[in-house]
Amino acid sequence: MCRGSTWQAMRNVIISIYQPSHLASLIPAIQPYIEQAGNLFCPGEEITFSDISIRLFTDVIGQAAFGVDFGLTKDTDDAEKIIHDAPRDFIQKHLYATTSLKMDLSGSLSMLVGTFLPALQKPLRQLMLRVPGSMDRRMDETNAALSGELDAIVAERTAQADRGQKNFLSVLLNGIDTSDAMRKLFTPDYVSALTYEHLLAGSGTMSFTLSSLVYLVSAHPEVEEKLLQEIDAFGPKDVVPDADDLRTKFPYLEQVLKETMRYFPGSPVVSREATADVEIGGYFLPKGTWVWLATAVLGRDPEQFPEPEAFRPERFDPESEECKRRHPYAYIPFGIGPRACPGQKFAFQQLKLTVIHLYRRYVFRHSARMESPLQLQFSIVTNFKNGVKLQVVQRKN
Numbered sequence: 334m335c336r337g338s339t340w341q342a343m344r345n346v347i348i349s350i351y352q353p354s355h356l357a358s359l360i361p362a363i364q365p366y367i368e369q370a371g372n373l374f375c376p377g378e379e380i381t382f383s384d385i386s387i388r389l390f391t392d393v394i395g396q397a398a399f400g401v402d403f404g405l406t407k408d409t410d411d412a413e414k415i416i417h418d419a420p421r422d423f424i425q426k427h428l429y430a431t432t433s434l435k436m437d438l439s440g441s442l443s444m445l446v447g448t449f450l451p452a453l454q455k456p457l458r459q460l461m462l463r464v465p466g467s468m469d470r471r472m473d474e475t476n477a478a479l480s481g482e483l484d485a486i487v488a489e490r491t492a493q494a495d496r497g498q499k500n501f502l503s504v505l506l507n508g509i510d511t512s513d514a515m516r517k518l519f520t521p522d523y524v525s526a527l528t529y530e531h532l533l534a535g536s537g538t539m540s541f542t543l544s545s546l547v548y549l550v551s552a553h554p555e556v557e558e559k560l561l562q563e564i565d566a567f568g569p570k571d572v573v574p575d576a577d578d579l580r581t582k583f584p585y586l587e588q589v590l591k592e593t594m595r596y597f598p599g600s601p602v603v604s605r606e607a608t609a610d611v612e613i614g615g616y617f618l619p620k621g622t623w624v625w626l627a628t629a630v631l632g633r634d635p636e637q638f639p640e641p642e643a644f645r646p647e648r649f650d651p652e653s654e655e656c657k658r659r660h661p662y663a664y665i666p667f668g669i670g671p672r673a674c675p676g677q678k679f680a681f682q683q684l685k686l687t688v689i690h691l692y693r694r695y696v697f698r699h700s701a702r703m704e705s706p707l708q709l710q711f712s713i714v715t716n717f718k719n720g721v722k723l724q725v726v727q728r729k730n
């Protein structure tokens with residue numbers, strides 16, 4: 334994690350990339366991946382939706398953030414795969430990296446102990462790295478392998494003469510080329526680490542949110558019907574909504590997305606470290622104290638979300654009494670303050686485009702193999718223990 338002036342400089346680069354005017358121009362680059370992913374669904378078949386979803390958003394972030402085609406949504410019959418012709422391996426490494434920071438007993442021993450006794454975390458980690466098969470060692474090996482793939486992308490982009498301004502990595506490297514201050518802050522190792530952070534931040538959360546939405550909508554026919562009506566009313570199936578359409582013409586879809594993120598938040602906790610001694614709400618926090626904010630717990634507060642166990646998108650209708658009454662900080666799926674998620678608008682844009690594309694063609698039903706209740710696995714990003722298993726139903730017309 335980066336701090337202070339380095340973080341501020343990095344943040345400025347990210348913000349410039351994910352501002353609305355640039356986001357609009359990303360739609361034509363993203364839509365082909367959504368369509369490719371849509372072609373992986375076979376009507377009548379049972380699928381593990383979450384597997385396809387992680388492929389989709391890894392491809393999208395590959396294109397939007399690094400200008401690279403990972404080729405993960407290409408049909409497996411397509412011979413040409415961009416990353417070493419082995420997308421499965423890449424996905425496995427990536428998935429493993431996004432899920433291995435578990436906070437349960439099967440997670441890293443050093444992390445688990447470090448949560449309660451921070452001073453022991455570092456020495457214990459050094460010890461566990463020497464133990465073959467330990468979670469610490471497996472995490473280390475996986476991270477090294479995945480970073481290697483990303484380092485190769487960074488090296489290739491760095492050597493490129495005309496990178497354009499279309500993706501995060503190019504904008505960052507262009508800045509480094511033209512500014513001494515940027516060059517000092519962003520060493521090659523640091524650029525690789527940022528690239529890695531981007532991949533992790535922008536794919537696991539997205540995949541989890543889309544899969545949760547489809548899972549929840551499949552179990553709520555009244556929500557599905559209203560959603561389909563809104564999507565169908567937009568126009569012919571082959572007309573791709575532009576950024577303005579996505580912002581203004583799909584208010585119910587926006588409510589469904591927000592309720593999904595309340596019900597199943599992709600980031601269950603947000604953390605901060607006190608950089609100086611501070612007193613908050615009568616509690617003294619010495620410098621260096623870690624504070625964890627549980628967004629998942631906030632979202633189930635019955636004061637702010639009456640009947641919190643009910644999946645009810647209408648509670649996010651801006652005209653509803655419930656929405657007007659709600660405390661502004663009761664709902665923070667993207668975090669809060671100057672460090673809040675810079676990808677929030679991009680996330681909404683991608684998720685809306687994908688939901689519209691999929692629901693124009695299909696509806697989904699829970700597979701008989703889908704466990705109930707759904708088993709979740711909590712880490713920095715929430716995940717499904719056993720995936721979201723659904724049956725694909727082709728829509729008529």
Ligand code: HEM
Pocket residue numbers: 344347530531534535536538539542598599600602603604666667668669670671672673674675676677679680
């Ligand atoms: C549903 C999707 C997403 C959710 C729920 C989500 C959630 C979050 C949360 C809770 C944080 C921490 C905020 C805080 O500490 O206050 C965060 C940080 C971040 N997110 Fe997202 N995010 C999503 C999608 C994305 C996407 C698509 C991108 C990139 C394109 C992205 C890039 C980042 C980055 C770079 C940070 C670190 C920011 C910093 O440290 O200044 N996120 N995200």
